[in-house]
Amino acid sequence: xxxxxxxxxxxxxxxxxxxxxxxxxxxxxxxxxxxxxxxxxxxxxxxxxxxxxxxxxxxxxxxxxxxxxxxxxxxxxxxxxxxxxxxxxxxxxxxxxxxxxxxxxxxxxxxxxxxxxxxxxxxxxxxxxxxxxxxxxxxxxxxxxxxxxxxxxxxxxxxxxxxxxxxxxxxxxxxxxxxxxxxxxxx
Amino acid sequence: xxxxxxxxxxxxxxxxxxxxxxxxxxxxxxxxxxxxxxxxxxxxxxxxxxxxxxxxxxxxxxxxxxxxxxxxxxxxxxxxxxxxxxxxxxxxxxxxxxxxxxxxxxxxxxxxxxxxxxxxxxxxxxxxxxxxxxxxxxxxxxxxxxxxxxxxxxxxxxxxxxxxxxxxxxxxxxxxxxxxxxxxxxxxxxxxxxxxxxxxxxxxxxxxxxxxxxxxxxxxxxxxxxxxxxxxxxxxxxxxxxxxxxxxxxxxxxxxxx
Numbered sequence: 001x002x003x004x005x006x007x008x009x010x011x012x013x014x015x016x017x018x019x020x021x022x023x024x025x026x027x028x029x030x031x032x033x034x035x036x037x038x039x040x041x042x043x044x045x046x047x048x049x050x051x052x053x054x055x056x057x058x059x060x061x062x063x064x065x066x067x068x069x070x071x072x073x074x075x076x077x078x079x080x081x082x083x084x085x086x087x088x089x090x091x092x093x094x095x096x097x098x099x100x101x102x103x104x105x106x107x108x109x110x111x112x113x114x115x116x117x118x119x120x121x122x123x124x125x126x127x128x129x130x131x132x133x134x135x136x137x138x139x140x141x142x143x144x145x146x147x148x149x150x151x152x153x154x155x156x157x158x159x160x161x162x163x164x165x166x167x168x169x170x171x172x173x174x175x176x177x178x179x180x181x182x183x184x185x186x187x
Numbered sequence: 188x189x190x191x192x193x194x195x196x197x198x199x200x201x202x203x204x205x206x207x208x209x210x211x212x213x214x215x216x217x218x219x220x221x222x223x224x225x226x227x228x229x230x231x232x233x234x235x236x237x238x239x240x241x242x243x244x245x246x247x248x249x250x251x252x253x254x255x256x257x258x259x260x261x262x263x264x265x266x267x268x269x270x271x272x273x274x275x276x277x278x279x280x281x282x283x284x285x286x287x288x289x290x291x292x293x294x295x296x297x298x299x300x301x302x303x304x305x306x307x308x309x310x311x312x313x314x315x316x317x318x319x320x321x322x323x324x325x326x327x328x329x330x331x332x333x334x335x336x337x338x339x340x341x342x343x344x345x346x347x348x349x350x351x352x353x354x355x356x357x358x359x360x361x362x363x364x365x366x367x368x369x370x371x372x373x374x375x376x377x378x379x380x381x382x383x384x385x386x387x388x389x390x391x392x393x394x395x396x397x398x399x400x401x402x403x404x405x406x407x408x409x410x411x412x413x414x415x416x417x418x419x420x421x422x423x424x425x426x427x428x429x430x431x432x433x434x435x436x437x438x439x440x441x442x443x444x445x
Binding site: 022025026029030033034037038044047048050051054055058059088089091092094121124125128129132143147148150168171172175176178179182183186187 | 245247254255385403
């Protein structure tokens with residue numbers, strides 16, 4: 001995707017072109033959906049959350065200063081929504097079947113012994129999402145932005161407002177932590 | 188001699204080809220000589236593959252229409268502003284009248300020192316549209332204190348039972364927020380209940396036209412979302428404005444469809 005295309009769409013949206021908003025949603029919906037899905041794990045919550053994020057983006061576009069930075073701004077908005085939703089769900093015991101924020105106790109993953117590959121793949125994906133959802137907020141966000149969203153270290157540093165070196169060191173820790181959580185399944 | 192942990196702390200830099208040549212050679216030599224670290228490296232790359240596989244997950248097809256539908260609805264703030272500008276007395280007056288009459292009845296009981304009516308004996312001044320379905324009598328409280336309760340869609344007074352503890356469904360309610368929603372179809376109550384449930388807001392019916400829920404003030408935006416574009420009157424109106432300093436939590440919200 002070319003950044004100036006996005007900037008052009010944002011400018012068109014500011015000028016009242018609603019179709020530009022639909023195009024922006026189409027450009028980013030898969031990425032934001034994947035982010036929310038991995039963050040809160042639950043599909044329905046992720047759908048609701050994704051819609052919330054785009055509605056907020058539409059309504060608070062006036063706060064975006066540089067049209068070319070729409071992507072980073074949207075990710076910041078998305079992460080704020082994800083954090084708030086995650087906290088609320090956690091407070092209500094939504095994740096009570098997971099060992100949340102407890103890196104010393106890996107989540108017990110069920111052994112996928114089904115002969116059907118599709119089932120196995122889905123099962124594995126759910127296990128990976130569970131493991132990610134149970135990570136600490138910073139580790140989870142860095143890992144998702146890098147390994148799921150494929151953003152550069154510079155972009156992650158700008159979105160999370162942390163130094164570049166910290167992004168790299170925390171990313172390695174996050175990857176190692178996820179490896180531990182998935183060990184039983186991967187070995 | 189570097190230990191295994193040090194080598195593993197460089198996995199990401201190695202993957203990104205950011206290690207200086209000397210360190211890269213050391214790590215590669217270690218991975219060739221140490222089966223444990225070689226296994227960890229394999230698991231490390233497998234983990235990244237598993238995360239990358241999540242990228243193929245496609246969003247639901249109705250995401251954009253859902254966003255459009257939400258944007259088409261006026262925000263609660265806009266609805267409140269409209270209500271202030273164009274008050275709809277046809278909807279709020281009956282609720283206000285019923286509340287005032289009920290409050291007067293309670294005041295009269297307290298002033299005269301009379302035992303309040305039991306739930307199966309409706310207070311004369313308060314109409315009870317579904318009085319026949321009211322629960323069995325509750326033991327009269329020794330304190331004689333009256334409390335307002337919302338049962339079967341009508342407000343009435345009854346005793347605060349001390350012994351034994353009152354059943355949850357009969358416990359007195361003291362709503363902090365009253366919301367009267369204009370009903371447009373017979374399914375409105377269940378639709379509203381579902382909309383609340385979708386947002387993890389557990390509401391329980393108080394009759395054919397009422398719901399009650401307890402929620403954190405921070406969750407008021409969720410309640411606003413659940414109300415959607417329904418026409419509603421909120422009392423006190425300022426209670427749902429973001430930043431309003433609620434004195435307690437959780438809040439009890441009584442919703443009534445009319």
